[in-house]
Amino acid sequence: MLSVDHVTAGYGVVPVIREIFLEVGEGETVALIGGNGAGKSTLLKVISGLIKPKGGRVFLERTELTALAPHQIVDKGVIQVPEGRRLFPRMNVRENLLLGGRNVRARQNIAPLLERVQILFPILKTKEKQEAGTLSGGEQQMVAIARGLMAMPKVILLDEPSLGLSPLIVGVIFAALSQLKQQGLTILLVEQNVRLSLKIAEKGYVLENGRIVLSGSGKSLLENGQVKASYLGI
Amino acid sequence: MKMDVSVALGAVIQGVMMGAIYGLIGLGITMVFAVTGMLNFAHGDFMSLAMYLCLALHTAFNLDPYLSLFVTVPAFFVLGLLLYHFFFRRTLKAEILMVVQLTLGMVFIIENGVLMVFGPDYRSVPNFLLTTVVSMGDMFAVRGTYLVTFLVGGAVGFGLYWLIESTDLGRQIRAIAQDREAAQLMGVNVARVQMLIFAIGIALLGLAGPLLTSILTMEPYFGLHLTLFAFITFVMGGVGNFLGTLIAGYILGVTESMGMLYLGGYYGAAVPYAIFVLLLIFRPHGILGTK
Numbered sequence: 001m002l003s004v005d006h007v008t009a010g011y012g013v014v015p016v017i018r019e020i021f022l023e024v025g026e027g028e029t030v031a032l033i034g035g036n037g038a039g040k041s042t043l044l045k046v047i048s049g050l051i052k053p054k055g056g057r058v059f060l061e062r063t064e065l066t067a068l069a070p071h072q073i074v075d076k077g078v079i080q081v082p083e084g085r086r087l088f089p090r091m092n093v094r095e096n097l098l099l100g101g102r103n104v105r106a107r108q109n110i111a112p113l114l115e116r117v118q119i120l121f122p123i124l125k126t127k128e129k130q131e132a133g134t135l136s137g138g139e140q141q142m143v144a145i146a147r148g149l150m151a152m153p154k155v156i157l158l159d160e161p162s163l164g165l166s167p168l169i170v171g172v173i174f175a176a177l178s179q180l181k182q183q184g185l186t187i188l189l190v191e192q193n194v195r196l197s198l199k200i201a202e203k204g205y206v207l208e209n210g211r212i213v214l215s216g217s218g219k220s221l222l223e224n225g226q227v228k229a230s231y232l233g234i
Numbered sequence: 235m236k237m238d239v240s241v242a243l244g245a246v247i248q249g250v251m252m253g254a255i256y257g258l259i260g261l262g263i264t265m266v267f268a269v270t271g272m273l274n275f276a277h278g279d280f281m282s283l284a285m286y287l288c289l290a291l292h293t294a295f296n297l298d299p300y301l302s303l304f305v306t307v308p309a310f311f312v313l314g315l316l317l318y319h320f321f322f323r324r325t326l327k328a329e330i331l332m333v334v335q336l337t338l339g340m341v342f343i344i345e346n347g348v349l350m351v352f353g354p355d356y357r358s359v360p361n362f363l364l365t366t367v368v369s370m371g372d373m374f375a376v377r378g379t380y381l382v383t384f385l386v387g388g389a390v391g392f393g394l395y396w397l398i399e400s401t402d403l404g405r406q407i408r409a410i411a412q413d414r415e416a417a418q419l420m421g422v423n424v425a426r427v428q429m430l431i432f433a434i435g436i437a438l439l440g441l442a443g444p445l446l447t448s449i450l451t452m453e454p455y456f457g458l459h460l461t462l463f464a465f466i467t468f469v470m471g472g473v474g475n476f477l478g479t480l481i482a483g484y485i486l487g488v489t490e491s492m493g494m495l496y497l498g499g500y501y502g503a504a505v506p507y508a509i510f511v512l513l514l515i516f517r518p519h520g521i522l523g524t525k
Contacts, residue, residue, distance in 0.1 A: 048419055074421030086416035088409050099409050102402060103421045151421065 001026040001186050002047070002078065002155045007056035009046045015054060016042040017210040024155060024203075029177075029187040031197040031218060033231060034207035040190045041083055043207070044157050047188075048080045049073045060155065075103045077154030081161065083190075085144040089133030093124055093143055096132050100150030109152060117146035120176055138169035145176065155186045162193045174200065194231040198222045206231075244374040245495040249488030251380040252449075254387035255442050257483020259460065260467030261391060262435030264479045265398075267468065268411035269424075269431045272322060272333045276340035278460025280436055284310060284443025285359075285452045286348050292359045299361045299444040300382070310440025314433030322432060323425075341458060349454040359447035383445045390441065391480050394434075398476050407431060411474060466510050472523020481521055485509065 002024040010016040017039035024030045034040050045051045047058055049070040058065045065073050079100070087096050097117065101110050118125040121142040127135065132143055141161055148156050161177070162170040170193065178200050181187060191197035198204050198218040206214035206227065214226060221227050263277055274280075284306045291297040291305065325333040366378030398404035406427050409417040418424055450456075467486055471478025486506050493505025513521070 050415065050418065069423070069425075070418040071421045071423040074419070079421075080419045082416060082419055086413055086419070088412045088416065090412055091405070091408060095405055095408075098402075099405055099417075099420050099422070102406075147420065 001028075001061060002188065003059045004043065004047065005057045005059065007043070007046055007053045007058065009042060009051055009053040009056075011042075011051070015210065017046075017207075020056070020207075020210075020212060022205055022212065024186055024188050026186055027184045028203060029181045029189060029201045031194075031201035031204040032188065032190045032207060033192070033194045033197065033204060033221075033227075035192075035230075038207040039210040040207055041159055044080055044082075044159050044188075044190060047073075047078060047157060071103075074151060075105070077105070077152075078157065079148045079151040079153040079155075080157040081144050081148040081159060083159040083163065085137075085140045087132040087135075087140055087143055087147070090131060092129050092131055093135070094128045096143055096147050097124070097150050100147035101152070103151055106150060106152040110150075113150050113152060117149050120149070120179065121146055138165050138172070141165060141169070141173060142176075145173070149180070153185075155188060156180075157188045157190070159190045160192060161189070162191065162196070170196070194227065195222070198227075240374050242492075242495065244376070245491045246488055247374065247376060248380055249491035250484055251376065251384035251487070252491065253484030253487025254384045254391060255446060255483070256463055256467055256486045257480035258387045258391045258438055259442050259464045260471070260479040260483055261394060261476065262438045263464050263468045264471070264474060264476055265394075265407065265431050266435045268474050268476075269407055269428045270322070270326060271330075272325065273337070273465075274322075274435075275334060275337040275461055276344060276457070277337075277435075277439070277464050278462070279341050279344040279457030280310070280313075281439040281443045281460050282348065282452060282454075282457035283344055284440045285447050285450075286352055288444045288447045289352065289357055289359050289452070299359050299447045300363075303441060303444045306440035306444055307437050308440075311433050311437035313440075314436030315429060317436065318429045318432040323429070326428075341461075345454050345457060352454065354454060356451045356453050358449075358451045361448045364448050379448050383449065386445060387442065390438070391483070395476055395480060403427070403430075463506075466506070470510055470513060470520055472520030475520065475522045478520055478522035485513075485521075 004020055004022040007020045008015045008018050020043055032040055046053050049065065049068055053066065060076050060078055063076055065076065065078065088099065097114060101113055106113060123139055123142060124146055127139065132140065135143065145161065161173050165173065174196050177187065181200060189197050189201060198221050201218040204216065204218050204221040205212050214224065259281060266272060266274065287306055288299045288302045291302045292299065321336060325336055361379065363378035363382060367375045368378055368381055369375035398407055406422045409420065409422055410424055410427060414424060463486060467479050467482040470482035470485065489506045489509045493502035497505065
């Protein structure tokens with residue numbers, strides 16, 4: 001469904017990611033793992049159109065996304081839940097959700113979409129009128145994921161959804177992700193929590209120094225010696 | 235004694251009425267700043283330009299300033315789109331001083347252009363309400379022109395505030411102001427909103443100018459004075475705070491007319507600035523500003 005075809009990109013002269021090749025099939029959950037500075041967020045920024053790659057192309061089904069503006073990519077069905085939540089802090093929860101759901105496809109379905117995310121995270125209903133900036137980190141992450149879901153995405157890109165959260169909340173977030181996966185959502189998950197993400201992912205890619213060094217099924221990567229040594233501390 | 239009270243009350247009311255327009259002019263600055271981070275030093279000069287356009291329309295076609303609104307508002311909206319597309323947009327990625335240079339350059343072009351075309355004299359354009367006085371009870375009376383200015387300026391000012399707080403476009407504006415990149419990721423067409431808001435900001439001057447042609451006397455260099463007033467409401471309200479800007483407009487209007495009433499002349503004209511400085515000493519982040 002989402003294919004990244006030999007993408008090279010960066011901010012200055014030196015590329016941060018090189019020749020990245022990655023496939024996310026329809027209904028699949030794919031984990032992208034790697035340490036700090038490996039280029040995970042850069043790749044997501046390329047997919048979302050925030051940075052234009054120096055080489056390579058990005059496709060959603062048969063549509064090329066590479067030359068499109070960020071808002072056009074959202075219209076096509078790719079939404080990103082950015083690292084650090086990036087909610088609109090002085091807007092309430094409801095307004096944040098509405099901003100997620102303003103693309104052409106979602107606009108017709110605001111009421112059912114709202115209902116769906118409020119069932120997934122009941123806190124969204126009880127704190128509807130609260131300013132997003134005053135929520136706890138875990139609540140903010142729930143709003144951020146829900147805001148992404150409001151876009152009625154074909155593919156959702158999640159950048160470090162468990163970053164800085166307590167183990168309890170991480171459990172809640174991952175439970176919600178498996179629920180979304182069961183509902184058939186296509187997910188590209190960027191995570192430092194390698195164990196949890198490889199458990200729910202069909203497929204995984206390991207990114208090191210801007211290159212994919214390893215890929216395979218979630219299960220095989222969990223058992224891979226190199227992954228164990230570098231990311232699982234075993 | 236009753237006379238004094240009624241004179242003071244009259245001045246307050248006149249100040250409130252002017253304040254509606256000051257808030258409106260400032261709101262343009264606040265909105266543009268919120269979505270682009272740009273400050274337009276030629277803001278007041280564009281308003282001055284709208285007033286001179288009224289003068290021209292009045293001279294050429296004997297058009298009442300209130301009717302010129304139907305020309306100036308759409309014309310200035312289009313002017314805003316063009317200015318943004320050809321000039322302002324290009325400074326977005328540049329250093330902040332670029333837009334200062336650009337707009338100060340526009341100040342000189344507009345002011346000297348006006349001087350060349352209309353000459354250095356003080357001018358005003360009468361409208362059909364010039365001699366109308368509306369009395370409210372037996373305490374005071376207001377001039378029709380002030381009343382219209384207040385009603386239109388107030389309605390448009392608070393209408394825009396409602397738009398910002400309660401509509402999809404308003405949410406997009408606030409989203410861009412609070413986190414531009416996150417707004418992009420949610421599918422907000424940032425470039426389009428920026429251009430639209432800039433054009434609305436200029437169109438507001440096309441609205442404010444004609445409303446004031448019979449109240450203020452214009453001269454080629456008075457745009458900078460208007461810009462200063464707009465910047466004061468922008469800062470006094472709490473930088474980037476929409477409601478604060480509108481409220482600051484009223485404060486500015488009232489302090490100006492009270493200053494004129496009780497001190498008059500140069501000292502009177504200094505009162506709004508003095509109040510502004512005092513306010514910033516006690517509330518450095520403005521009336522509704524935070525942090």
